[in-house]
Amino acid sequence: MKAVLDHVGIAVKDFPAALAFYRDALGLEIEAPEEVASQHVRAHFVAVGGPKLELLEATAPESAIAKSIDRRGPGLHHITLRVDDIRLALAQLKARGVRLVDDQPRPGAEGALVAFIHPSAAAGVLVELKQVALSSRLSAISRYTVGDLELISVCDGFFRLDGGSMFGIVPRPLWEKKAPADDRNRITLAMRPLVVRGRRTMLIDAGLGGKDDEKFREIYGVERSRSLDDTLAEAGVSREDIDVVVATHLHFDHAGGFTVRDQSGRLRPAFPRAQYVVRRGEWEDATHPHARNRASYIADNYLPLMDAGVLLFVDDDQTIMPGVRVERTGGHTRHHQMVAIESNGKTAAFVADMMPTTAHVPDAWIMGSDLYPVDTLTAKQRFAVDAVARETLVFFEHDPNVAAGYIRDDSGKRTVQPVS
Numbered sequence: 001m002k003a004v005l006d007h008v009g010i011a012v013k014d015f016p017a018a019l020a021f022y023r024d025a026l027g028l029e030i031e032a033p034e035e036v037a038s039q040h041v042r043a044h045f046v047a048v049g050g051p052k053l054e055l056l057e058a059t060a061p062e063s064a065i066a067k068s069i070d071r072r073g074p075g076l077h078h079i080t081l082r083v084d085d086i087r088l089a090l091a092q093l094k095a096r097g098v099r100l101v102d103d104q105p106r107p108g109a110e111g112a113l114v115a116f117i118h119p120s121a122a123a124g125v126l127v128e129l130k131q132v133a134l135s136s137r138l139s140a141i142s143r144y145t146v147g148d149l150e151l152i153s154v155c156d157g158f159f160r161l162d163g164g165s166m167f168g169i170v171p172r173p174l175w176e177k178k179a180p181a182d183d184r185n186r187i188t189l190a191m192r193p194l195v196v197r198g199r200r201t202m203l204i205d206a207g208l209g210g211k212d213d214e215k216f217r218e219i220y221g222v223e224r225s226r227s228l229d230d231t232l233a234e235a236g237v238s239r240e241d242i243d244v245v246v247a248t249h250l251h252f253d254h255a256g257g258f259t260v261r262d263q264s265g266r267l268r269p270a271f272p273r274a275q276y277v278v279r280r281g282e283w284e285d286a287t288h289p290h291a292r293n294r295a296s297y298i299a300d301n302y303l304p305l306m307d308a309g310v311l312l313f314v315d316d317d318q319t320i321m322p323g324v325r326v327e328r329t330g331g332h333t334r335h336h337q338m339v340a341i342e343s344n345g346k347t348a349a350f351v352a353d354m355m356p357t358t359a360h361v362p363d364a365w366i367m368g369s370d371l372y373p374v375d376t377l378t379a380k381q382r383f384a385v386d387a388v389a390r391e392t393l394v395f396f397e398h399d400p401n402v403a404a405g406y407i408r409d410d411s412g413k414r415t416v417q418p419v420s
């Protein structure tokens with residue numbers, strides 16, 4: 001079992017005094033409190049770079065925190081370790097005869113599952129195990145209307161990439177506040193293709209698909225308990241309904257779902273009636289990879305499209321169907337493109353890996369894996385100014401929590417207002 005320190009809980013008796021020390025004297029940032037009504041506890045998380053402190057206030061005399069303070073006084077109360085699979089962790093501990101407070105996980109804050117281990121088994125420390133929520137709350141579809149077009153954000157599950165490679169020059173203590181890393185330094189990312197329904201039905205990107213093997217799924221922490229097929233079905237869209245597929249670029253987490261292996265083992269297009277729109281320069285790069293980009297391209301995802309004669313290459317920015325235009329951003333790959341949507345004066349944008357998550361909205365937050373990061377910067381700055389001015393609905397393809405939102409400019413500081 002691999003466990004990572006998530007936070008340290010402190011039982012607080014005199015909250016104003018605790019604030020005077022942690023907030024005022026140390027200058028730490030206290031997050032908005034979270035009320036856990038069932039436990040009669042109010043929790044205030046304190047960011048200290050990496051694992052957090054949790055200041056715990058009792059809200060009723062029967063609270064476990066109040067009882068603990070009565071017995072042992074205020075102070076260190078518990079430590080919380082994050083595990084990938086809490087049920088498996090509990091089973092392994094039980095098999096070793098470790099005394100547990102909870103043999104079954106129970107719901108914690110923000111959809112997490114938690115369970116306590118008895119202090120007598122842990123050198124006198126109360127230990128909480130925690131499994132953070134993944135697919136349960138995040139793989140839902142969401143629908144939006146932009147002018148005459150209907151946009152449906154769908155999901156092909158989650159995977160994990162190295163946190164450093166996702167944030168480039170941004171130091172870990174900063175990015176880790178937005179995207180907690182697992183014990184292998186990986187952060188969780190969603191794959192959210194977008195359905196656009198207008199005169200035709202379009203799918204932008206298609207996630208990872210299901211052709212990978214066990215080793216690949218282990219390396220990338222793939223979690224596809226709900227796949228693109230499941231979420232398309234929920235959206236009322238079948239594979240046969242798709243008229244056109246647009247590739248922002250051909251990396252495996254965007255193009256994996258473009259092809260499927262049929263029962264005879266042959267690879268064929270996953271969307272039988274669709275034309276696939278691909279930037280010609282991206283195709284050239286994907287079919288002639290080099291040491292720096294080879295790991296991101298898997299030929300089985302796109303070469304079968306050529307054999308099937310369903311590719312439509314584009315060389316320039318252009319309208320693919322009324323209201324939907326591809327625009328080259330470069331940066332992430334030389335010919336990476338975004339999709340700009342406009343109908344009846346309303347605008348939306350599918351920006352793909354130019355801003356893969358809401359954390360990537362500020363200028364300097366650029367992926368370390370981008371081939372031309374300064375081009376990403378230029379494209380992103382230009383886009384953000386325009387998106388703020390025009391109230392563009394922006395889709396964040398890899399954000400595990402936010403499918404879409406509006407970029408706001410708060411006196412020079414860019415933030416995202418999520419829309420669900």
Ligand SMILES: [Zn+2]
Nearest residue numbers: 249251332353
């Ligand atoms: Zn990419």
Ligand SMILES: [Zn+2]
Nearest residue numbers: 251253254353
């Ligand atoms: Zn990507």
